[in-house]
Amino acid sequence: MLWADRIASEIRDTRTPRDGKTFLIRDEKTISGRVHVGSMRGVAIHGLVAEMLAEQGVANEFRFEIGDFDPFDSIPNYLDVGKFREHLGKPLCAVPSPEPGFANYAEYFGTEFIEVHKKAGFSPNYYRATELYRSGKMDSLIKTALERASDVRKILKEVSGSEKDWSWLPVSVVCEKCGKMMTTRAYDFDGETVGYTCDKHPDDAVSCGHAGRTAPWKGTAKLFWKVDWAAKWVAQGVDIEGGGKDHSTKGGSRDVANHIARKVFNYEPPFDIPYEFFLVGGKKMSSSKGRGSSAKDMCDLFPPQVFRLALIGKDIREQIDVDPAGESVPRLYDWYDELGTGVREGKADDYSRLYTLCEPPKNRAGLTAPWQMRFREVAFIVQMPHLELHKEAGKAKGAELTEDEIQRLEERARYAKFWLATYAPEEFKYELQEETPEVELSQVQKKALTVLADYLQTGERTGEELHLRLHELKTEIPIQPKELFHAIYRIFLNRDSGPKAGWFLAGLPRDFVITRLNEAVQ
Numbered sequence: 437m438l439w440a441d442r443i444a445s446e447i448r449d450t451r452t453p454r455d456g457k458t459f460l461i462r463d464e465k466t467i468s469g470r471v472h473v474g475s476m477r478g479v480a481i482h483g484l485v486a487e488m489l490a491e492q493g494v495a496n497e498f499r500f501e502i503g504d505f506d507p508f509d510s511i512p513n514y515l516d517v518g519k520f521r522e523h524l525g526k527p528l529c530a531v532p533s534p535e536p537g538f539a540n541y542a543e544y545f546g547t548e549f550i551e552v553h554k555k556a557g558f559s560p561n562y563y564r565a566t567e568l569y570r571s572g573k574m575d576s577l578i579k580t581a582l583e584r585a586s587d588v589r590k591i592l593k594e595v596s597g598s599e600k601d602w603s604w605l606p607v608s609v610v611c612e613k614c615g616k617m618m619t620t621r622a623y624d625f626d627g628e629t630v631g632y633t634c635d636k637h638p639d640d641a642v643s644c645g646h647a648g649r650t651a652p653w654k655g656t657a658k659l660f661w662k663v664d665w666a667a668k669w670v671a672q673g674v675d676i677e678g679g680g681k682d683h684s685t686k687g688g689s690r691d692v693a694n695h696i697a698r699k700v701f702n703y704e705p706p707f708d709i710p711y712e713f714f715l716v717g718g719k720k721m722s723s724s725k726g727r728g729s730s731a732k733d734m735c736d737l738f739p740p741q742v743f744r745l746a747l748i749g750k751d752i753r754e755q756i757d758v759d760p761a762g763e764s765v766p767r768l769y770d771w772y773d774e775l776g777t778g779v780r781e782g783k784a785d786d787y788s789r790l791y792t793l794c795e796p797p798k799n800r801a802g803l804t805a806p807w808q809m810r811f812r813e814v815a816f817i818v819q820m821p822h823l824e825l826h827k828e829a830g831k832a833k834g835a836e837l838t839e840d841e842i843q844r845l846e847e848r849a850r851y852a853k854f855w856l857a858t859y860a861p862e863e864f865k866y867e868l869q870e871e872t873p874e875v876e877l878s879q880v881q882k883k884a885l886t887v888l889a890d891y892l893q894t895g896e897r898t899g900e901e902l903h904l905r906l907h908e909l910k911t912e913i914p915i916q917p918k919e920l921f922h923a924i925y926r927i928f929l930n931r932d933s934g935p936k937a938g939w940f941l942a943g944l945p946r947d948f949v950i951t952r953l954n955e956a957v958q
């Protein structure tokens with residue numbers, strides 16, 4: 437059973453919606469810059485569980501928070517430090533957008549992130565953290581948290597080992613004078629207002645030195661993260677909310693939020709779905725600094741179905757690892773094709789189920805799996821000016837392509853070209869050499885190439901035939917396979933490795949191959 441089916445069934449069998457009707461599923465992301473692809477795993481997990489529940493006839497809503505009410509605490513390396521330094525410490529909603537046309541910083545990067553959700557076929561109901569705070573729905577919870585600040589401090593100490601001094605309050609006030617929240621420190625709650633000073637110096641954020649009192653309601657202040665997390669569950673009646681591995685350790689933020697929910701707000705925490713990381717090239721989130729690691733960069737590499745497979749294909753307890761500059765890109769396409777093959781063969785197992793789930797719900801009924809040419813073959817052919825993709829695909833399939841298959845082929849060719857132009861490693865880049873490259877060949881290699889040229893002189897050969905002939909040459913000459921293939925790749929591609937040689941040679945004009953073989957042995 438796939439993880440999403442398993443989790444949906446467990447929820448259906450063990451829980452009832454808090455409001456008696458509809459399960460509320462929630463996820464969030466603080467938009468502190470370009471969003472790392474790792475955050476897509478949460479979107480996909482919550483989104484797919486919502487879909488599975490709906491499929492089982494269980495009413496639910498998936499709500500996603502665009503976190504725009506946290507401080508802008510560091511300037512990403514792709515932005516101009518000079519332009520953004522003065523905004524450090526302000527809430528993200530008060531930092532200007534890097535590009536015109538967006539209300540603020542969080543909207544700019546949030547919009548890019550939402551576009552990725554859409555492409556992957558997920559469409560939660562969105563809201564902004566500022567909307568929730570400004571609506572006043574958090575006010576009674578802020579009040580409780582402030583009144584019970586000593587309990588909050590106790591939980592922080594006992595659960596996570598984090599010690600706060602006796603005057604510490606779990607809110608961060610937005611300074612009325614300079615508009616920053618990272619520079620303020622709140623103390624002394626009198627039931628209606630808190631005192632605060634704007635004199636903290638975290639990192640680069642400059643404080644204004646203001647001191648005053650403010651009523652911390654309706655978006656003038658924000659609860660600190662772990663308290664905020666618990667309060668948001670209560671404010672909205674959240675039933676289901678998972679979290680990444682980094683939050684899910686004992687004493688971690690989820691553990692703390694659970695304690696606060698139970699002990700401070702008297703609320704049973706939502707059903708948890710702890711999940712593993714989405715690594716990029718074997719590395720954990722580096723806050724989206726690395727090229728190719730953002731949700732947008734990663735989703736640009738794949739058609740929707742394959743991107744969705746990357747996100748949902750592995751169990752939540754397993755790590756996902758995709759390296760845009762590595763073999764994991766063609767391997768992901770291969771995985772998708774394997775699932776498709778199973779569907780065409782009429783299998784009804786977890787793999788065919790997974791293939792279906794790579795489509796959004798509206799496309800699932802009567803889904804077929806069109807034949808597809810392997811991504812690495814497409815990537816090779818699009819680099820060979822003399823090869824016609826449709827014709828080669830027809831040969832590989834052994835039959836004419838259907839409309840649907842042609843469409844998929846063209847789509848795949850676009851993605852292959854994009855990958856080759858951006859991240860693809862050298863071993864996937866081929867350039868057919870117009871002139872014979874300067875190559876030192878051994879006598880044995882020359883002998884093998886001569887025999888191969890003679891063989892081609894006798895008539896047109898298929899890839900299969902050439903493949904078999906090359907294998908015969910190994911014992912006939914005799915020659916080591918490595919030596920033989922090096923010679924072939926060197927004289928045609930000026931490199932040591934390449935695609936399957938028999939089919940590669942069969943795809944080239946016969947006269948061209950014979951001339952090249954003869955030139956090379958001279």
Ligand SMILES: [Zn+2]
Pocket residue numbers: 611612613614615616619634643644645646
């Ligand atoms: Zn200030």
